[in-house]
Structure formats: structure tokens, C-alpha cells
Amino acid sequence: MTIQNRGIGLLALLVGAFLFLRPNNAQAAQISVADQDTSEAPRESDLNPEINPIGGQRMTNLLPTNDSDEISKRIAAFLFMLRSSEHVYPRDVINDKAYGIFYGGNQFSDFSDHPVITGELRPVRLSYSICNASGLGSGCVSTAAGAYQFIRPTWQRLREQNPRLPDFSPQSQDEAAIRLLNELGVIDLLRDGDIEGAIQRASGTWASLPGSRAQQNPKSVIYALDRFSEGLTLA
Numbered sequence: 001m002t003i004q005n006r007g008i009g010l011l012a013l014l015v016g017a018f019l020f021l022r023p024n025n026a027q028a029a030q031i032s033v034a035d036q037d038t039s040e041a042p043r044e045s046d047l048n049p050e051i052n053p054i055g056g057q058r059m060t061n062l063l064p065t066n067d068s069d070e071i072s073k074r075i076a077a078f079l080f081m082l083r084s085s086e087h088v089y090p091r092d093v094i095n096d097k098a099y100g101i102f103y104g105g106n107q108f109s110d111f112s113d114h115p116v117i118t119g120e121l122r123p124v125r126l127s128y129s130i131c132n133a134s135g136l137g138s139g140c141v142s143t144a145a146g147a148y149q150f151i152r153p154t155w156q157r158l159r160e161q162n163p164r165l166p167d168f169s170p171q172s173q174d175e176a177a178i179r180l181l182n183e184l185g186v187i188d189l190l191r192d193g194d195i196e197g198a199i200q201r202a203s204g205t206w207a208s209l210p211g212s213r214a215q216q217n218p219k220s221v222i223y224a225l226d227r228f229s230e231g232l233t234l235a
Helices: 003-020 024-031 068-086 128-133 152-159 170-184 186-192 195-202 221-234
Strands: none
Touching: 068 170, 068 186, 068 195, 068 221, 152 170, 170 186, 170 195, 186 195, 195 221
16 A cells, blocks of 8 residues: 555544544434434345345236225235345244334344334434435435334324324334335335335335335345235235
């Protein structure tokens, strides 16, 4: 390495140390800004091997239905597919461990509210490259938590809808996800039997889904359809 390159490397380390070791009040100012909170950041699930045990049994489309039980099964299967895409499958999905996973893989145990709100965990500061790729400024954070990796502002908004969700339990996380799917029009597509269309519609919100433009190694369509089919058998 040349002296010049060593100097550049040392300068980069000093700048990185300065950014990381800035006073806590400056950090607090950064993480208190809701629009600097992002779910579009790399997760462990980005390295998921695409295990597809269902094989040729996957369903690309189903018949339209107004039967409430059938619609509920399709929603449950879609939620299973989301959990299997946002987390390491099957390790953290089959045993429902995903409901207690925070961004970066940390676990939380207090389900009375989002773990950042309870104070059990703190927002995770992201690198400049991740912030930039997410369209945010330096100092952005992720508070993604739970089975559907809700960031704090999204969870707070969904929780306050009527009826107010009592906690951050698995049941409440499922209900919040259903509320978000309904806002996106995904429930209507599931009712119509357009599974691929539903996945595409949700991909603008969950970066792990095929069709996502967040450039975080989204799963393939085959993987998503296999997990949906598996979810139908479990519903």
C-alpha cells in the first residue's frame, strides 16, 4: 500500500470514528426523526436459501370467492409467506420465533409494545451506503421489528386504527399486517384469487418480496408461491 493510500485509509477511519462516536444528543436528534426510519435495509433473510419443498403443487391463481373462511385461509397463507420472506425460513418461521426478532437479529421479550417504544431495544444506525440506497440522509436508522418487520412509525399508525391494538403480541402483529394489506388493496386481490398480483402489490412495502425495487435481494416468485401454498396447508 502506498503512503498516499494509507493516508486516505486513515482519513476514512477517522471520519467513521467521528460519525460513530458523536455525542448521544446528536444521535438522539437523528433517530427521533420519523422519516429517517427505514425498513429498506439488508436483513439476514436476504441470504435465505430458496427452499421449495412444495415443488409442482404451487398455485399461481385461485378462483374468486366471497366465502369468509376461504378468504381467511388465503390471508393466513399470505402472512405465512411474508414471514418466510422477511425472516430465515424455516428456522425462525415454523416455530414463530420471527415475532420476537428485531432488525439485525436481536431478540426481544416484552410484547407490551414495539420494542423501541418499550425501551427494550434502540434504533439501529445504518451505514451511509444503506441510507443513501434507501433515499435517506446520513444517520438513518431501522426500527424494524417482529414477524413483519414493522418500523416504529408504521406500527404506531396501524395500532391506533379502530379498534386499537392492545400490544405487540403475535396476534396484534398479524392484525396490523392485515390492516396494512387491506390499505394496499392486497385483500381484494386475494379474494379475486390473483396471488401473483397480491405479491406484486405488497412488494412496494416489503423489500423481501419478488418485484421489490429496494435492491435487497428479493425472493423469487417461485419461492413466494411455494410459501403461500405451504401456508394454505397450514391455515
